[in-house]
Amino acid sequence: MNELDALYRELILDHSKHPQHFGLADASAGEASAGEGRIGESYQKNPVCGDEITLRARVDGETIADVTWEGRGCSISQASASMLADLVAEEGLSRAEAVALIEGFREALRSRGQLELDEDVYGDAAALSGVSKFSARVKCAMLAWVALEDAIAKA
Amino acid sequence: MNELDALYRELILDHSKHPQHFGLADASAGEASAGEGRIGESYQKNPVCGDEITLRARVDGETIADVTWEGRGCSISQASASMLADLVAEEGLSRAEAVALIEGFREALRSRGQLELDEDVYGDAAALSGVSKFSARVKCAMLAWVALEDAIAKA
Amino acid sequence: MTTATSETPAAAATDPLDAAALARDFPILSEQVNGHRLVYLDSGATSQRPLAVLDAERDFLTHANAAVHRGAHTLAAEATELFEDARATVAGFVGAAPEQLVWTSGATLGLNLAAYSLGAALRLGPGDEIVTTAIEHHANLIPWQELAARTGASVRYIPAHDDGTLDLDAAAELIGERTRIVAFTHVSNVLGIINPVEKLIALAQAVGAVTVMDACQSAPHLPLDLPALGVDLAAFSGHKMMGPYGVGGLYGRAEVLESMPPFLTGGSMITTVTLEGAQYLPPPQRFEAGTQPIGPAIGLAAAVRYLDGIGLERIHAHEVMLAERMRAGLAEIPGIRLLGDAAGAGNAPRVGLWSFDVEGVHAHDAGQFLDARGIAVRVGHHCAAPLHARYGVTASVRASTALYNTPDDVDVLLDAVSGIRPYFGV
Amino acid sequence: MTTATSETPAAAATDPLDAAALARDFPILSEQVNGHRLVYLDSGATSQRPLAVLDAERDFLTHANAAVHRGAHTLAAEATELFEDARATVAGFVGAAPEQLVWTSGATLGLNLAAYSLGAALRLGPGDEIVTTAIEHHANLIPWQELAARTGASVRYIPAHDDGTLDLDAAAELIGERTRIVAFTHVSNVLGIINPVEKLIALAQAVGAVTVMDACQSAPHLPLDLPALGVDLAAFSGHKMMGPYGVGGLYGRAEVLESMPPFLTGGSMITTVTLEGAQYLPPPQRFEAGTQPIGPAIGLAAAVRYLDGIGLERIHAHEVMLAERMRAGLAEIPGIRLLGDAAGAGNAPRVGLWSFDVEGVHAHDAGQFLDARGIAVRVGHHCAAPLHARYGVTASVRASTALYNTPDDVDVLLDAVSGIRPYFGV
């Protein structure tokens, strides 16, 4: 597999074409319909290309109940947001786990190809390991994760 | 003669130690005591070293009657002012002659050693020819001449 | 690929240039990127430097380096002469006299200098208007917005037509009695279109407004005679015209420069300083506070000598040929939309660059795909976000050429671009 | 001449350095001037560059040059990494974190940025006071005078004693409730004295004033830890510290930088731009409008690595040794008056430079005489006119050393200086 294909894995292109949990959950209706919890929202932008994301996390006690998002950008940034939202939905993470996960993700992406993300831990998002060899794209992949970090801090 | 000695000719050091026509002729008393004419004055400064000169020219009709000056600075700038004042005193120049003389002086000094000043025309000031090889010192030698140019334009 | 042509002086101005041969003057162009020959199509961001430029700067630094204008010692005198010769050379390159050229660190500084200093010179205030265009680079946009915010003046924008050309009727309406400054780019760094700046200057002159031109994208690509053009101030950057980083020029008409107070203050721009205050030298020194980029200035002089040696007419003709080849090729690739394709046929006069949108593929992904083939293009909003908003995109791909690009470079690009949408499955 | 010493890690910090060997890293130092070996004693104006710096910049330009932060292509990514590594390196050199270092074109720009931006951040107005000293370089003087003129604030000056040291009692009086900014030089470029900046910082902190330090003449000569010093902002120039022209740094404490609005505006410092206005990135990018001096920044990183490789303690010790040799020698020559010869014995801590007056001979003439022997010194007011006025002269001769100067250089100077007055017949 050449480096380009390692960056654009099938899974990434799939997520970017069919983004999961896209569309912000109604924040006001939150408590009544979508369940208990506090809502944290974050808007992040990559100033170079104008890519942007708005992410909403519902935190129920210490648990991240769900994540929804909206945004536009390159396939990496879109896939990354989609995969992150999936991961939260599947794993039912605590705040502390989420923070650790985000830190681990950041570290791997900044490793210049040294660290691989573990599929057992990161699910589909492990396919983003290849991004770490493309320093200019690390920001794209990080966008949603930074937004989650910020959103749960606010929730 | 080495280049330094060509720059600092005996004549130059003499003039700088015994500046001629130093001390401004009283401008107000001008018409009554020192003779007829209009007074033009110019202040010039070399911003790099702070050297400065104030020069007063009395112009009687079309003739430059006399030049007096005050100032402080390096031996080149002082000698040049002294020699210029001498030249005016000795030659009784017309405005037009003075302007031509100043232009010729400027040209020689900017010639990077290509042009020599004619002693018959420039008197002692011809000794300043050597300055033209030292581009950083041309300004020093020009200071008084620029002041005269300005002063007669104002007179 | 063009072939070398024998030159007679009379024919030189129109002789096609041998880009492949010229490319050998640029060491970096023989680099390999991702296993491919580097195809550098990002000269709009920064050009590459010929050996002559690298050597001029190094020669200076190893033989004559010293602080200028302030020392009597031999090196300082030599450095001062080289530095002032460089000023004369670069000024001459845009048709100007040495004292009309202010050294800056680049176009951004030149435009900021213009904004701050004109704001003070004109005593701008509420009711005054600054007119610029909706297609400016941020460097010729935000300084005016900030000036307006500081002074209470307002900014008005000349809109662009769908084809990328400026709406001159709107310009004639906008530029009126209240207009104090008219700022515009000569060539858009996104659209590549050469704007009808004579017309803008005429409109501004009719109302007594000061004109400020961003010449970043014209100086390396078109013959310029700024005094003949009649513009008041014009800024350009060395690094976009084969010169070093860290140097640029601000051209100014003598009366306009005279009227402007200093912007940056410090050493070497004063006549007298006391604890009470300072008096300033005349232009250009008035605007050159502190140690100037001496090595870069000498490098830039070598760069414009290099450009002049080839001839700007020839460079322009070459780049227009490349642009037309690019346009024709891109137009045939499904899903490619060119920004600013005037009249659908590239009819507006232009330089050698095109920006485009790849339908269904984000510019970042498209750029990444091209990079894997050794092709360096620029992706993003190219510091012209409002322009992109005008054309309904947030980012685009820009391929920009210079004298060292060959038709083969364009063909490599075209071949690769045709593979983008298939690769991403759209 | 010092002799090479074998180094053990433990001894390295105090081992004398072998200046003659280091001088061979600087190609220009083997030039002949007027038939003599060049004795370069004008490093206070601009230092010379070692090959390592020239090569770092050239390597970059021939292998990796591209615009940073804006391209996805390989060269752009490589250039961005080199550029940001350079930031980390230069920040680390003054003890700072990368995000505390703003690239500038030089100290003059850094100090102007500080003045303009602090003026806005602090909403300076009538009644507010800016305190600086009477011995500043114009670059740390006129920007404050102009800021005061723009805002209605006033500037007050800490005077100097006859021996060149600052009057700290007066400083304690001057720095009070109304003081908003205290600006001072770490080392005077004329006197060579290292000012007691910790004391000034403490006085400023006690009244909540922002401190701005001119580190031009300390950064290349003393080990610096700016965060430990506690200063808010500090500016330095690349070309005075073995680096290229066209680059410098402005260090800032995080909270202070955060509080400051942008000064120059343009590309690469924004998050969002519309025709209505712009939003800005956090520091340091907020202050870095437009294309940065990428090559020069990479060159400056090589320069500080070179300095660090030798060790600033050793460099300082070496230069102090040269200064003491110079002082002792000059003191014996009739008619030489040293500026700032604290307590008649050079007791104030200092760097390796001395300025002096030659009785009866103008500085220009003295400099010319030295130049004829291949000795490059600076003559004039060294952009510190008020300081010269304070000591009753308009111009002086300055001999300033760097790590590549040998005791032999000093001896050549001393021999020549003793010939000045006889030559001019005084």
Ligand SMILES: Cc1ncc(COP(=O)(O)O)c(C=O)c1O
């Ligand atoms: C003490 C001091 N401050 C400021 C400056 C200005 O530095 P630059 O001219 O590199 O901007 C200098 C050098 O000229 C200096 O010696």
Ligand SMILES: Cc1ncc(COP(=O)(O)O)c(C=O)c1O
């Ligand atoms: C049209 C235009 N104006 C201004 C600039 C700013 O130039 P610089 O970043 O060199 O200051 C650029 C380049 O980025 C440009 O293309």
